[in-house]
Amino acid sequence: GENVEQHPSTLSVQEGDSAVIKCTYSDSASNYFPWYKQELGKRPQLIIDIRSNVGEKKDQRIAVTLNKTAKHFSLHITETQPEDSAVYFCAASKSQAGTALIFGKGTTLSVSS
């Protein structure tokens, strides 16, 4: 089955800096890669996703890149703000019926002002 590795496990940056979180996946058939943000005690919430037919997707300060050959994808947050502090999870799945989303172990991002 699919296995998703995520690095780093913790990341501390100064406000205004960029943050990059990287994930690798094992199943070359996976084609859907979402990122979730989870604040303490809250539910995971989707912040951005990418499908295998594109290499990059941006949404304001957040971008995701995908390298299918290397089987890795990354989350990029620019101009970080204290409210970006949270745990971020990457995930992967084969987006057809009957396949589940498999998550990485998470990255705790701390943005200090």
Add this chain to the structure above:
Amino acid sequence: GAGVSQTPSNKVTEKGKYVELRCDPISGHTALYWYRQSLGQGPEFLIYFQGTGAADDSGLPNDRFFAVRPEGSVSTLKIQRTERGDSAVYLCASSSTADSPLHFGNGTRLTVT
């Protein structure tokens, strides 16, 4: 409803007891997922329903765990003979199709004493 609803929000039970956790997905969502999240970990896949049937139950850790979705809407996760190692937050998520982003509930925090 406006989002995925899970009840109870907290459940404390004694080792060996039986528990049921309920999930009300977003109205009209055909896909429903159960995940388990331990402290400091990513959501761990348990089971996925498409309609009334379990499309993938490969994540259920053993036969003490069972889930149903008899009418294709509400789902119940059942745990028999609970063990202290079952303590975790149990998350439910739904999506409009198998190919759509997941929307998570707030989870049920299960504590087995």
